[in-house]
Amino acid sequence: MSAIGTWSAIAVVVASSTAGDVLTARAMKEVGDVGALYRQKGLGAVFRAVVTNGYFAAGITSMAVSFFSLLVALSWADVSLVGPAAASLTFIANAFAAKSFLKEDVNQRRWTAALLVACGVALLAY
Amino acid sequence: MSFRKYLVLAAIVLFGSFGDICLSYAMKQVGPQSATDLPHIIGLVFTPWVALGTLLLIGFFASYMSALSWADLTYVLPATGMGYVLLALMARFLLHEQVSMTRWIGILLVSVGVAVVTRGPALTPARPEAEDGD
Numbered sequence: 001m002s003a004i005g006t007w008s009a010i011a012v013v014v015a016s017s018t019a020g021d022v023l024t025a026r027a028m029k030e031v032g033d034v035g036a037l038y039r040q041k042g043l044g045a046v047f048r049a050v051v052t053n054g055y056f057a058a059g060i061t062s063m064a065v066s067f068f069s070l071l072v073a074l075s076w077a078d079v080s081l082v083g084p085a086a087a088s089l090t091f092i093a094n095a096f097a098a099k100s101f102l103k104e105d106v107n108q109r110r111w112t113a114a115l116l117v118a119c120g121v122a123l124l125a126y
Numbered sequence: 127m128s129f130r131k132y133l134v135l136a137a138i139v140l141f142g143s144f145g146d147i148c149l150s151y152a153m154k155q156v157g158p159q160s161a162t163d164l165p166h167i168i169g170l171v172f173t174p175w176v177a178l179g180t181l182l183l184i185g186f187f188a189s190y191m192s193a194l195s196w197a198d199l200t201y202v203l204p205a206t207g208m209g210y211v212l213l214a215l216m217a218r219f220l221l222h223e224q225v226s227m228t229r230w231i232g233i234l235l236v237s238v239g240v241a242v243v244t245r246g247p248a249l250t251p252a253r254p255e256a257e258d259g260d
Contacts, residue, residue: 021199028194035130035192050191091207095200104198105250109242114200116239117207123232124210 006081009073013086016066018093022101023059029102030055084125088118131248134193135205141186143212148179197248204243207236 031037031049038046050056073082095114099106152175170176193202211233217223 021203024191025194025199025202028191031195034195087210091203094203098198098200102199103250104200106200107246109246110200110204113204113239113243116235116242117204120232120235120237120239121207121210123228123235124214126226126228126232 006073006077009069009076010082010085010089012069013066013073013082014089014093016062016069017086017090018097020059020062020066021090021094022097023055023062025059025098025102027053027055027059080125084122088122091118091121131193131196134189135202137189138186138193138202138206139209139212141182141189142206142209143216145179145182145186146213147216148175148182152176152179198250201243201246201248204239208240211236 027050028034030053031046034046034050037049070082070086073086091114095106095111098104104110152170152173155175156170156173171180190202190206193206197205214225214229214233218225
């Protein structure tokens with residue numbers, strides 16, 4: 001597989017993984033603090049609130065796409081490239097997506113943390 | 127942030143790392159599998175190490191979802207990056223694998239990243255209704 005093909009596959013993994021994280025985060029923000037909900041209404045109410053949320057279903061679907069695209073990427077390129085590249089780029093993509101779609105306050109502290117963890121994860125593969 | 131919430135972050139790290147270790151150990155025991163032999167692959171779920179790994183990863187997902195209900199995604203993801211460090215340390219001290227200098231630098235960077243993000247607030251304050259139209 002060419003380098004373009006390999007990096008295209010990694011891009012699909014990163015995009016679908018980021019979509020999965022952002023959609024599930026959006027779902028859980030709508031559900032609210034599950035600890036408080038559990039104390040008020042019990043475990044059944046927590047379960048119902050999560051699984052009936054449309055963003056949760058979309059998030060799980062995106063995570064499934066990410067998983068299978070990772071398998072495809074791994075069949076095209078070495079795990080030592082695909083694993084760290086996808087994991088570290090997902091940290092960066094999540095910071096952009098959380099700022100844009102979840103309106104999170106991604107300040108200098110969080111950018112620094114995301115970049116440090118992304119670089120660290122990339123180095124852990126070697 | 128309360129002690130209970132730090133426990134949830136620790137649970138994400140521990141359940142995720144030990145779940146991965148269990149599945150990795152299980153699949154090394156059974157050897158390479160054919161993707162077309164579905165009944166056999168499904169049957170693997172009922173073997174002890176795969177079952178334990180699956181249970182731990184269910185615990186990981188439940189803790190992760192719980193954390194996202196009271197903290198930002200850009201807080202939870204870096205804060206739980208310690209899982210990568212834990213995996214590398216377990217590889218070094220339990221499986222006696224060699225950990226290169228590059229990997230130790232990676233461990234240091236992840237640890238500093240986790241320390242940086244966990245010293246800040248976990249949740250973006252809700253904006254007043256009046257600002258929503260901005």
